[in-house]
Amino acid sequence: WITVETNGSVLLNEFTLIRNSNIRVIMDWKEEVGEEIKTENFYALVRGKDWIKFPIKNRRSYELAKRIWSELQFDRVAFSPVKPFVSETKLYHWMKRDNLWNILLNVQLHKLIGVS
Numbered sequence: 001w002i003t004v005e006t007n008g009s010v011l012l013n014e015f016t017l018i019r020n021s022n023i024r025v026i027m028d029w030k031e032e033v034g035e036e037i038k039t040e041n042f043y044a045l046v047r048g049k050d051w052i053k054f055p056i057k058n059r060r061s062y063e064l065a066k067r068i069w070s071e072l073q074f075d076r077v078a079f080s081p082v083k084p085f086v087s088e089t090k091l092y093h094w095m096k097r098d099n100l101w102n103i104l105l106n107v108q109l110h111k112l113i114g115v116s
Helices: 012-018 040-044 059-072 088-097
Strands: 002-006 023-028 051-056 077-081
Touching: 012 040, 051 059, 059 077, 059 088, 077 088
Parallel strands: 002 023, 023 051, 051 077
Antiparallel strands: none
């Protein structure tokens, strides 16, 4: 299948013609551009198919991501550490402490191996 990654600033419903069974959307919720995100995109995501990814830069963005996830009750959610601010290990321990076993810890391989 094809994965389309977006920061949420473009309306997803504009792409309904290409949304078929082979296309998955991964939409970032970035704290810094929260005002630019089209909130209606969250309702255009397909449950059981698409993902919301929260880049976690600090404890504040972690708590915000938990709150938004709790409010949306979306089933496919990933938290991704923003290096060098939060390590994978630190984010793992926060998620473990909060029993967030149903949220994926997303590690970006290109950042681990030093390729940007």
